[in-house]
Amino acid sequence: MKLTLTKEDLNKGLQTIAKIAQSKTNNLQSSNGFLLKALHNVIEIQANDYEMGIKTIVPGIIEEPGETFIANPYLIELIHKLPSDSVQLCKKDTDTKLLIIGGSVKFECATMNISDFNEVEIVESGYAQFTTNSIILKDLIDHTSFACSTNTERPIFMGTHLDVEKNRINMVATDTHRLALKTYMSETPITTPIKVTIPSRLLMEISRNLPIDIPEPVTITAVRNYLAIRFSNVYIKTRLIEGEYPKYERVIPKDFQCTVTTDRAAFTSAVERVSLVVQNPQYNLIKFSFSQNQIKLMSRHPDYGVVEDLVACDMTGEDLTISFNSKYILDLLKHCHEEKIIINLRTQSPVLIKDKDDSSCVFVVTPMREK
Incomplete structure (x- = not known):
């Protein structure tokens, strides 16, 4: 096998399969690794950890076709750091080493028996x-x-x-x-x-x-x-x-006591501040009090005190106080993208949060009871 590729193309192909190729303990006794295959004018790189298989095609010049199975934890990083823009890969059929040449660097990489690699089977149709x-x-x-x-x-x-x-x-x-x-x-x-x-x-x-x-x-x-x-x-x-x-x-709620519209960035910042002082970091409990013009956020710690913050809002419906795990609220707010969000609530029921003008994505969080 004798191939010439650009470092960029080879590196991109290796990065595609890297996590699967290195998902187990990397050693030469492992079936971990990747298959490099240059046959029928196509250069293929594939990895398979039995939960996921990935196959990718990379451009390059095939001077001599061939294939090899490599399980080397250092190879991908070494390719990334080669000083040249071009990489040559060479292996004789009788050799157990793959020679990698990039600029001033030569690396003789041990290979494994190809029959030990479980190839990724392509399926064209299913149910x-x-x-x-x-x-x-x-x-x-x-x-x-x-x-x-x-x-x-x-x-x-x-x-x-x-x-x-x-x-x-x-x-x-x-x-x-x-x-x-x-x-x-x-x-x-x-x-x-x-x-x-x-x-x-x-x-x-x-x-x-x-x-x-x-x-x-x-x-x-x-x-x-x-x-x-x-x-x-x-x-x-x-x-x-x-x-x-x-x-x-x-489990997606449909009936609500109140609907609140507020600024996403302001609400997110308030939750971040108030969640710094919580009684139990495992639950990150914050009390939210919703009223006509504002949302009051409050958390307490028996040794360090009480934190309160206020956020302006528009609300229709009844005033309501409810507690949530602030981590869950912050996680979903990271996936809201509009300036305004809508918060739909009912007493001791899951909250539904979404962007104001986008109903394609909804988030639901169950409330917590204060002990």
Whole structure:
């Protein structure tokens, strides 16, 4: 095998598969690593950790075709730091070393038996398939995945749920204390509904690789126990979480005692200040008192005192006092983007928060009781 690539193209390809290639303990006894394949005028890099497989195509010159399996924790960083703009990769069929040359640097990298690598299988069809674009998909993921649980005892809540029916694409995540729902209406209806739950750790890896400079077409294919995502020169296959996702629509409140409109930045700053002094950092409890012209925020610590702050607002409905975990409130506020937000409330019921002029994304947080 003899290849010549630009450092930029090779580095971009390696960064695409890096987290999967290095997701286990990196040592030469591990099946961890990546496959470099130069056959049929195509240079491919792929990694597979059995939960997710990624395959990407990189441009380059193939002087001699070949393939090699590399499990070296230093290689990706070394390629990134090479002093030249061009990289040459050479390996004789009988060698167990891959020679990497970049400017003044030569690196003889140990390789592994190719038969030990589990190649990423490309699937062209499944029981359902739809197409969106990279910016929309990233938006769906980034507005929801943060709300997932980290509790391994309830694995279904460690995933983000994709619910596609006709023209509606819903992505939702919850840890049972908070919920994030993002909706996109597609111009093209899907004929077969999709209801799958994707591990959020893997979904964030997909988001990391999605191009956002310009919208690239993304094809999503649902197979029995995994999802396949294809965009530009990247193919990703991710396992799904087994089990039925809860009926999330039922926990989204619809009847409210009061509706509050306030400035997002001012409200966020007030929550940040007041949450600095809380009795129990595990729960970050803040009391919110909503009235016609203002929101009063209050937290207390038995040893360090009481903090209060006021934020102006417009309100319709009844005055109301309720407590929430400030971390959950701050997390969702990071995903609101308009100048004004709407807060919908009912006594001792979940709050619904959204941007004033955008109903495509809603956030729900359950209240806390003061002890």
